Amino acid sequence: MMKITELDVIKTIMDNITYRGDVVKGIGDDCAVFKLGNTYLTVTTDMMFRSTHFPDILTPFQIGMRVITATVSDICAMCARPLGIVVSMGLPTVERGFLLELIKGIDYACRKYSCPIVGGDTNRGKELILCGTAIGVTDNPVYRGGKVGEDIMVTYDIGRVYCALEILKMKEKGVISRKTFYDLWEEYPNIMKKLVEPIARVREGLLLNKYVSSCCDISDGLKKELFYIGNFEISSKKLLRVVPKDVIEFCDRFQIDPIHAALNSGEEFELLFTTKRCDDIFEVLRSECEGEAKKIGKVIEEGYYIDGEELEFGGYIHSWE
Amino acid sequence: MMKITELDVIKTIMDNITYRGDVVKGIGDDCAVFKLGNTYLTVTTDMMFRSTHFPDILTPFQIGMRVITATVSDICAMCARPLGIVVSMGLPTVERGFLLELIKGIDYACRKYSCPIVGGDTNRGKELILCGTAIGVTDNPVYRGGKVGEDIMVTYDIGRVYCALEILKMKEKGVISRKTFYDLWEEYPNIMKKLVEPIARVREGLLLNKYVSSCCDISDGLKKELFYIGNFEISSKKLLRVVPKDVIEFCDRFQIDPIHAALNSGEEFELLFTTKRCDDIFEVLRSECEGEAKKIGKVIEEGYYIDGEELEFGGYIHSWE
Known part of the structure; x- marks a missing residue:
């Protein structure tokens, strides 16, 4: 089969999403942006797999920190304030010690960034999978794309x-x-x-x-x-x-x-x-x-x-x- | 090893999240709820695996519909209006026809629910994994828990x-x-x-x-x-x-x-x-x-x-x- 890259996949998605609704910014920046009254909401999601996203040397605590950091970082990229985050988990087996450290790492990072974890979903998975979705708020979302001379x-x-x-x-x-x-x-x-x-x-x-x-x-x-x-x-x-x-x-x-x-x-x-x-x-x-x-x-x-x-x-x- | 249930996992999470931030409702309902001015935001996330969440008979189009339906349904459970959704994907291989139908199913359901898909993340995964996170808005979030006599x-x-x-x-x-x-x-x-x-x-x-x-x-x-x-x-x-x-x-x-x-x-x-x-x-x-x-x-x-x-x-x- 032909090699397909992430960019091809994203293009297929972009080309086939016909319903755009009423959003300020859809797919294609660090966050999506909605306007709500005078405030802008920024939303981002990151899915991470143990085998590809977390180097072996990471402790479970550091894995927990990392999923929060990577997700919140996209809120920072919009120069917005993190409001909260939800984390869905696929867990292959549940070793209590591992889970405890993972949660403590999540909690530590959430506190550090003043971004509470407010929900999630837990499932069996073939490997550890963490999917973080964070919401931010700002009066002035900052997008990608600079102006000549800057x-x-x-x-x-x-x-x-x-x-x-x-x-x-x-x-x-x-x-x-x-x-x-x-x-x-x-x-x-x-x-x-x-x-x-x-x-x-x-x-x-x-x-x-x-x-x-x-x-x-x-x-x-x-x-x-x-x-x-x-x-x-x-x-x-x-x-x-x-x-x-x-x-x-x-x-x-x-x-x-x-x-x-x-x-x-x-x-x-x-x-x-x-x-x-x-x-x-x-x-x-x-x-x-x-x-x-x-x-x-x-x-x-x-x-x-x-x-x-x-x-x-x-x-x-x-x-x- | 002892059998651990989803409820044990959720308890371990609840017991070890010490940073709660400033949310109206955290973990424990269909959605988390934030207050933003006079409006409430409701947020929910659902992770689904091909092997456990999607019966074999589902077409790729129906799989796409399903991830949107299941996630948006939690917004409905709060009697809120869906604002938008992000979908992260783990894809084992990318068969263009499958991906196209999956996206079309997502698009169809998003239009049906007036809930635009505004972002996502694509990754290699060992099996098809879809994680939807939806945001809703309402002036009056409706929680679980009835009153005697109702x-x-x-x-x-x-x-x-x-x-x-x-x-x-x-x-x-x-x-x-x-x-x-x-x-x-x-x-x-x-x-x-x-x-x-x-x-x-x-x-x-x-x-x-x-x-x-x-x-x-x-x-x-x-x-x-x-x-x-x-x-x-x-x-x-x-x-x-x-x-x-x-x-x-x-x-x-x-x-x-x-x-x-x-x-x-x-x-x-x-x-x-x-x-x-x-x-x-x-x-x-x-x-x-x-x-x-x-x-x-x-x-x-x-x-x-x-x-x-x-x-x-x-x-x-x-x-x-």
Whole structure:
């Protein structure tokens, strides 16, 4: 059979949904958006499978945290406030200890993001499957797609998740021993931390709301998300400023191009946004949440460039054979 | 390992969620409820697996209809208006024809219920998994739990799904031939129709809103749902009035107790509600949507009775070994 990608599936869906109802934004952004009086509701859903979405090294607590973080992150991508979340679960067997830790991880993350879990559904499944659906509210939903001339910015840093997955891959392929794996974990704690306990940028998203004209979260890698902005010119020199020191060091040691790591690091959950108000953003993030964001390029008239060379569309795309 | 039921799992969840946030109603009704200005939002999620939730005889179109119907039905159970729905999918392989029909079924049901599909997530899965999350709005959310002295009522009829599943079981066990199976399907079209194309009671729920004091939908069987009302006294004579003729005939032919069929018929998606305003309800349903509802019993001070005999808690409950 022909290989079918996630993009084909989404196209089939988009082409065959004829009833659109009365929504502000349907399929095609981080969230759907409804208008209700003067408020906008943002809704997002994420389905995750143990075998494909959760690295083996995650504890059940971290799996619980992750489903909340990944879902809430899409609310942050609209610069909205999380209102609540529901989580449906497919459970293969129920080991009480596992379930307890999973729930505690969910509860921990919900509290951290002030986003209560308000419902769910439990079923038997062939493997652990978690489906989170979160609702957010905002007066001003921020969509994808920047305007020409705006600066492109990223919160905090990117690249660590890519490196952590490289460490995991080395272990799985037997390139490094179990001991070396744990040594590397100890040596690069923040790299591993970003893989096992990523953070949704709730406060940052809310603070950015009035200063940005477009926003998305980095879930499938910067490279893929950049194309949602529109046309862009990125500078590798600037991009390297959002690549933290440990990633630079790790890349140097394992002969990885740090730019490649930065462009292809998925599930970072950092916010990628465009704005003409960089200085206000530096200031508000610093003063309100000790946060930061840096410029990595600009929205341009036409083309997709890094250091003047064309960048090809890419990033993580599911496919079926 | 000990057998763990869905109820144990839900208890473990309830006991370990410590962050409740600012919600009107959390886990434990058909929907969660948020207040937003003067409006209430109702949210519900349903996860369905090909192997356990969709009888083999369902076409892909009917599978699509079903995920929307089952999810929207929980919005109806709150007597709320569906605002929109998101559907996450786990797809084992993507056969274009199957996907197309699935999407068309989803689209058809969304239009029927005026509930647009506004987003989703697509993933590889080991089997077909659909997770629907719907949002509704209402000025007056109607919860479970009736008041002493109220009449207990049910919309339209119940029992057909139980009979349809009996027919399927006979085929699977080889008790009847493939030919007899199709003969029975032809002989009892409405019985089979309710299994393959059940309907969520959107208009009825909205019409009932101001006349009822509690409401739920029948998804796990009347027997289980009755216990959510509180204490009750049901009369089998009255109950038989909501059992349609074809069910009575079928039960007679296959030596099934029609009361047992009525009590244990799941995924009916009829509304079960309590009220002191029966006559208004008869009138409004008849005049506004050619609909109907009948009394089956009363909410009482204490106990769970059918014809004076105690009824044991039951219905469909998932379990894990």
